[in-house]
Amino acid sequence: MTATIEPEVxxxxxxxxxERLITGRTRWTDNIVLPGMLHLAVLRSPMAxxxxxxxxxxxxxxxxxxxxxYTAKDLDPDGSIGMPCAWPITPDMKAxxxxxxxxxxxxxxxxxxxxxxxxxxxxxxxxxxxxxxEYDELPVVLDMEAALAEGAPLVHxxxxxxxxxxxVFDSGEAGTGGSVEDAISSSEIVVKRRFRQQxxxxxxxEPRACVVDPTGAQLTMWSATQIPHILRVMTAxxxxxxxxxxxxxxxxxxxxxxxxxGVLPEEMMTVLIAQKLGKPVKWNESRSxxxxxxxxxxxxxxDITISANADGTVTGLKVELLxxxxxxxxxxxxxxxxxxxFMFNAIYKFPAYHFACTNVFTTTTITDAYRGAGRPEAxxxxxxxxxxxxxxxxxDPMELREKNWIKHEEFxxxxxxxxxxxxxxxxxxxxxxxxxxxxxxxxREQAQRRESNDPVQLGIGISTFTEMCGLAxxxxxxxxxxxxxxxxxxxxxxxxxxxxxxxxxxxxxxxxHETAWSQIVADQLGVPxxxxxxxxxxxxxxxxxxxxxxxxxxxxxxxxxIKAAEKVIAKAKPIAAHMLECAExxxxxxxxxxxxxxxxxxxxxxxxxxxxxxxxxxxxxxEPSLDSDATFDPENFxxxxxxxxxxxxxxxxxxxxxxxxYVCVDDVGVAVNPLIVEGQVHGGLAQxxxxxxxxxxxxxxxxxxxxxxxxDYLLPSAADxxxxxxxxxxxxxxxxxxxxxxxxxxxxxxxxxxxxxxxIDAVRHFGxxxxxxxxxxxxxxxxxxxxxxxxxxxxxxxxxxxGSIDTSGGAQ
Amino acid sequence: MRITVTVDxxxxxxxxxxxxxxxxYLRERVGKVGTVVGCDTSNCGxxxxxxxxxxxxxxxxxxxQADGSEVTTVEGLARDxxxxxxxxxxxxxxxxxxxxxxxxxxxxxxxxxxxNPDPDEKAVREGLEGNLCRCTGYQNIxxxxxxxxxxxxxxxGPEAEQIKHVGVGGE
Ligand code: FES
Ligand code: FES
Numbered sequence: 001m002t003a004t005i006e007p008e009v010x011x012x013x014x015x016x017x018x019e020r021l022i023t024g025r026t027r028w029t030d031n032i033v034l035p036g037m038l039h040l041a042v043l044r045s046p047m048a049x050x051x052x053x054x055x056x057x058x059x060x061x062x063x064x065x066x067x068x069x070y071t072a073k074d075l076d077p078d079g080s081i082g083m084p085c086a087w088p089i090t091p092d093m094k095a096x097x098x099x100x101x102x103x104x105x106x107x108x109x110x111x112x113x114x115x116x117x118x119x120x121x122x123x124x125x126x127x128x129x130x131x132x133x134e135y136d137e138l139p140v141v142l143d144m145e146a147a148l149a150e151g152a153p154l155v156h157x158x159x160x161x162x163x164x165x166x167x168v169f170d171s172g173e174a175g176t177g178g179s180v181e182d183a184i185s186s187s188e189i190v191v192k193r194r195f196r197q198q199x200x201x202x203x204x205x206e207p208r209a210c211v212v213d214p215t216g217a218q219l220t221m222w223s224a225t226q227i228p229h230i231l232r233v234m235t236a237x238x239x240x241x242x243x244x245x246x247x248x249x250x251x252x253x254x255x256x257x258x259x260x261x262g263v264l265p266e267e268m269m270t271v272l273i274a275q276k277l278g279k280p281v282k283w284n285e286s287r288s289x290x291x292x293x294x295x296x297x298x299x300x301x302x303d304i305t306i307s308a309n310a311d312g313t314v315t316g317l318k319v320e321l322l323x324x325x326x327x328x329x330x331x332x333x334x335x336x337x338x339x340x341x342f343m344f345n346a347i348y349k350f351p352a353y354h355f356a357c358t359n360v361f362t363t364t365t366i367t368d369a370y371r372g373a374g375r376p377e378a379x380x381x382x383x384x385x386x387x388x389x390x391x392x393x394x395x396d397p398m399e400l401r402e403k404n405w406i407k408h409e410e411f412x413x414x415x416x417x418x419x420x421x422x423x424x425x426x427x428x429x430x431x432x433x434x435x436x437x438x439x440x441x442x443x444r445e446q447a448q449r450r451e452s453n454d455p456v457q458l459g460i461g462i463s464t465f466t467e468m469c470g471l472a473x474x475x476x477x478x479x480x481x482x483x484x485x486x487x488x489x490x491x492x493x494x495x496x497x498x499x500x501x502x503x504x505x506x507x508x509x510x511x512x513h514e515t516a517w518s519q520i521v522a523d524q525l526g527v528p529x530x531x532x533x534x535x536x537x538x539x540x541x542x543x544x545x546x547x548x549x550x551x552x553x554x555x556x557x558x559x560x561x562i563k564a565a566e567k568v569i570a571k572a573k574p575i576a577a578h579m580l581e582c583a584e585x586x587x588x589x590x591x592x593x594x595x596x597x598x599x600x601x602x603x604x605x606x607x608x609x610x611x612x613x614x615x616x617x618x619x620x621x622x623e624p625s626l627d628s629d630a631t632f633d634p635e636n637f638x639x640x641x642x643x644x645x646x647x648x649x650x651x652x653x654x655x656x657x658x659x660x661x662y663v664c665v666d667d668v669g670v671a672v673n674p675l676i677v678e679g680q681v682h683g684g685l686a687q688x689x690x691x692x693x694x695x696x697x698x699x700x701x702x703x704x705x706x707x708x709x710x711x712d713y714l715l716p717s718a719a720d721x722x723x724x725x726x727x728x729x730x731x732x733x734x735x736x737x738x739x740x741x742x743x744x745x746x747x748x749x750x751x752x753x754x755x756x757x758x759x760i761d762a763v764r765h766f767g768x769x770x771x772x773x774x775x776x777x778x779x780x781x782x783x784x785x786x787x788x789x790x791x792x793x794x795x796x797x798x799x800x801x802x803g804s805i806d807t808s809g810g811a812q
Numbered sequence: 813m814r815i816t817v818t819v820d821x822x823x824x825x826x827x828x829x830x831x832x833x834x835x836x837y838l839r840e841r842v843g844k845v846g847t848v849v850g851c852d853t854s855n856c857g858x859x860x861x862x863x864x865x866x867x868x869x870x871x872x873x874x875x876x877q878a879d880g881s882e883v884t885t886v887e888g889l890a891r892d893x894x895x896x897x898x899x900x901x902x903x904x905x906x907x908x909x910x911x912x913x914x915x916x917x918x919x920x921x922x923x924x925x926x927x928n929p930d931p932d933e934k935a936v937r938e939g940l941e942g943n944l945c946r947c948t949g950y951q952n953i954x955x956x957x958x959x960x961x962x963x964x965x966x967x968x969g970p971e972a973e974q975i976k977h978v979g980v981g982g983e
Contacts, residue, residue: 014903021911022899022918024846024886031845122829205850205858205912205946254848254912255946287851510910510947679906682949710855710944718937718950747949 008519008529009738012675015515016534017508020252027251029209029224034280037211038067040270041124043114043131044289045106048142048703049155049363050135052104057114059130065123068277069131071114072103075272079103083328084234084263086483087335093165094361096156098328100265100272106135107155107327108364109704110292115269117277121284140703144301144322144360155327155361164325164359165334169341169417171353177416178352180307183316187307191389197377198773199299199324199697201291201707202370203715204509206254208294209284210267212274219275220247223267226256227547228507230484232539234263234331239271250537253509257687258369259294260509261549262331266293291708296697297370299324300337302381306388312395312403316352319344319381323359323367330368334359335482339374339468339550342417346382347426347466347641348404353416363703369549371687372745375467376752383463383753387760388769397757398430398439401464412734419468421639422734426464429665429729433643436725437663442647450765458660459648459762463754466641469742470735471550472634486552489544490560491629492521492568496613498606499531502564505545506557507537511744512676513553517561519672520738524565525605526592551742554672555638559736563630571626572608578619579603579611638733640741642666644750648758652766655781657693657759663725664750669733669741677743681726684747690716691748692755696774714774815879819844820888828875834868835859837875838885846887846915850944857943860916861885867923869916869942886915889922898922901960902953909947917943921957930961 020026057069072079082097101112114131118124139153146152147162155162171177184190211222219241225231228250236243253260266283274281285293305318323337337357345353386404390397406413408425415421434440439460446458471477474485489505502521506513518532535541546552569589576594577584580601587594595602608626611617615624644664650657662685671677694714698707707713732739752773759775760768767787771779816825819842826841838844838861847870850858854872861870862884870883889896898921901907908914917940924931924939931939936954945953 015906017911018903018908021908021914022886022895022902023890024844024915026846026911028845028848028912030848031839122831203946205856205910205944206848207850253910255910257946287853287856512909675906679909679948679952682951683909683947684949686949687946709853710851711853715944715946717941717944718954719941721937721950723933723951723954724949 008522029222030284032211037280039121039124040283042112043128045111048109048140049138053134056132060127063127065118066127068117072101085329087332089334090165140363162361168356171416176418180316180318180352180354183352184307187315188310190307192305195302197298197300200297202257202259204255207285207290210270211282212270213280214274218247222249226260229545248539256509257371295366295368304385306385318354321357326364326366330366333368336374340378343375343378371748376749379465379749380753387757425731430643433665437645457762459758461646461754461758463644463750465750468637469551470555470638471552472556487633488557488560490564492564494609494626503535503542506548506553516672551744560632564628567628636735638741640668644754646754646758650762652784655777659722665727667729668743670739680743681747685751688748688751691752817878818882832875834873835870844885858916860919897963898960901956905956907952907956913945
């Protein structure tokens with residue numbers, strides 16, 4: 001007997017998932033051990049660009065424990081297999097085949113060349129040493145601008161270019177706003193800057209792994225993936241395996257952050273080898289391997305021009321991007337900058353907007369989605385340029401934002417990029433953040449420190465942001481040439497004892513879906529939280545779905561769960577009416593009970609479930625089932641927003657930075673589980689701050705990744721980060737019945753510009769208007785000594801208007 | 813080489829290759845897959861276990877070095893179905909998301925608390941420097957460790973918290 005009185009949604013429930021995770025009773029892919037299982041090790045190219053002149057694997061075949069060694073020719077004799085790209089952003093986008101193993105030529109350091117199968121992983125790795133490869137080195141292509149220059153060496157000779165695609169949006173042409181060129185030539189002030197989004201490594205803690213068992217009726221694949229459902233479809237299409245003969249399982253997955261949305265050559269080779277040998281096979285990568293072969297994120301050069309009137313009203317924004325794809329297209333890689341195209345105008349009412357991006361091939365690891373995918377890059381660009389504009393105008397940066405942002409009463413608001421923001425209240429979030437932060441007090445302290453020439457200067461960084469979440473509207477994704485829809489699926493099975501099994505197509509890798517979904521179901525059906533089991537991550541139980549990325553799980557997948565619950569109740573109602581001998585219209589459902597209106601005659605959903613199981617006395621023509629399924633495809637995205645404020649202390653003598661305080665107020669709409677929301681924000685902040693201060697994937701001039709281990713790639717530890725003050729405002733989304741907006745990426749998106757703006761603000765009076773990320777002590781110190789370090793040299797052709805200013809070449 | 817190791821209270825005698833790392837011995841031979849591998853440079857701490865009562869990164873210890881020792885893994889912490897106070901604190905404070913770093917974090921935290929029964933925030937942050945987490949931003953981990961401090965019996969560290977069951981072959 002049930003009746004949950006207190007709503008579950010909104011409660012800070014401890015997570016169901018944790019029991020197994022804190023006791024070590026987990027199922028990581030690498031934990032899977034099958035009888036007779038063999039192990040793979042991949043030989044990877046030390047060269048970034050080379051012809052393979054000869055490849056001799058005969059000695060490796062004789063190594064102890066080795067069962068087989070394969071090269072491209074063995075696995076794919078007719079060279080027909082290519083890794084899929086699901087986002088051909090333009091009809092003429094270049095799509096070079098990415099083979100399972102390098103086929104005659106390697107195009108980035110780390111590309112697989114041969115694969116050894118052995119009885120143990122150690123033996124497989126030992127045997128790699130015995131493989132003999134002769135390379136004929138080709139010139140590397142590492143710099144995007146150089147790659148586009150006339151006569152540049154080509155990554156893929158046969159394409160005749162290193163340009164992957166060119167994509168453009170213009171508000172004048174789209175009819176969503178005016179012409180940027182007109183705005184720039186007629187405005188009182190024009191500021192142009194170049195910003196870099198350095199290359200990052202997603203660095204999920206669990207390296208990727210894949211186990212394939214070909215011995216059953218179906219081929220079963222376990223993978224440390226974010227996308228079991230998409231992986232199943234793509235594997236079927238790529239390898240020609242009948243889809244119904246393939247089962248994909250994403251067991252416990254140790255983080256993803258977008259880094260596990262690929263369809264991997266290693267997954268394909270594991271399948272091919274398991275099929276060839278008829279035995280279970282495991283591939284498990286090392287950290288050094290994952291650093292060079294798992295896709296990287298960001299890596300853009302942004303040339304941004306903003307025009308405004310002297311009073312601070314922005315008149316136009318022009319964005320020209322170069323985006324590094326690496327050596328091949330990732331699954332959604334080419335589309336990542338385009339997600340940003342819709343976010344460069346951010347929370348503002350810019351009247352004119354132009355966005356153009358050129359995707360470029362280089363001889364580096366591919367790039368693809370990384371936490372926020374396109375939106376962090378865009379938010380960084382606009383929040384940095386707003387600070388620069390404020391400085392040129394001599395205006396308080398907060399005042400400039402307030403002047404241009406969309407007011408609460410103006411929602412829903414269609415932006416110059418053509419998106420309609422459903423709801424938002426930037427004023428409320430900002431007011432709360434300022435109060436928690438003591439904005440005015442810190443500004444006073446900043447002034448004092450400047451006046452007294454304190455060696456430690458204080459800076460305040462602002463980032464007011466929004467993003468598009470709930471990557472769905474299938475129709476919108478279709479209009480952007482994305483290869484699939486964005487709907488999500490859920491099913492609900494009422495068990496005879498009144499317990500509930502729910503399947504979701506969104507499979508978690510740390511986000512706590514099992515807990516949040518249980519809360520939703522408990523409210524919808526009026527059953528106890530504990531009576532709900534969430535099944536996910538296995539294409540056999542949750543047979544369809546679009547998986548987890550882009551903060552879509554809750555606002556699309558969670559709503560599918562609600563839709564499925566509504567159907568369960570609708571199915572139960574005539575049966576309950578029959579049991580209570582009343583008309584359906586006389587019944588109301590609340591707290592898990594059907595009650596005859598105005599009486600105390602009632603029956604519970606559990607009782608109905610048992611009656612359905614017995615099926616002795618059901619109304620005529622009624623199917624004995626309460627099970628349901630539902631697919632939700634929202635009409636629009638959701639738009640979380642927030643105000644992030646950072647106070648940074650910068651030691652002008654050493655260049656070191658201390659984050660003194662970090663306050664953020666996020667509006668994620670209705671929070672199903674505030675505890676999970678808070679945790680997601682913390683983790684997101686850490687990742688965004690890490691981009692600002694610590695992390696960068698660096699290649700040397702030969703194309704070798706010099707930051708290829710955790711010893712060189714600076715992932716922050718607990719000692720490197722401060723505690724954060726987080727709070728929320730709640731403006732429900734109107735695009736889904738849950739009112740939720742999504743939270744997974746917010747912290748990462750907002751924090752990078754907040755931190756960089758704070759540091760620049762601290763040292764601006766030394767003539768600094770930009771410092772390249774990550775803001776290492778060396779770079780900060782150098783900037784303080786020499787003024788801005790932005791030597792990017794964006795030209796000054798942007799001007800035209802009165803008082804046109806271009807300081808990108810370096811202020812003194 | 814032949815080694816005898818007591819893992820989570822059970823004694824194991826096995827033939828191992830001299831180069832076998834403790835973490836691989838635990839995972840592949842003893843089946844203690846709760847301890848995981850996150851890197852190959854001893855930087856991430858995901859593989860942290862207790863060796864004779866002190867936390868070690870089990871990827872930087874050879875199995876043969878553990879000969880004659882007692883090893884406690886995350887799987888050996890709960891007693892009689894009761895979570896270890898640090899495990900409970902991690903759960904209560906939402907100090908984990910994907911949970912991959914969690915076993916190592918818990919093991920490192922227990923040792924930290926043994927050294928310093930009531931650490932302040934700074935001490936926790938510095939004490940856990942060798943353990944990386946990509947999901948939580950550490951704030952709730954710090955909170956959990958400080959919370960656990962108030963729920964540990966006085967002086968309770970790895971040793972006091974260790975299971976002293978009789979292993980195979982007796983002790
Ligand atoms: S696996 Fe041992 S420290 Fe990373
Ligand atoms: S909880 Fe995912 S790495 Fe720490």
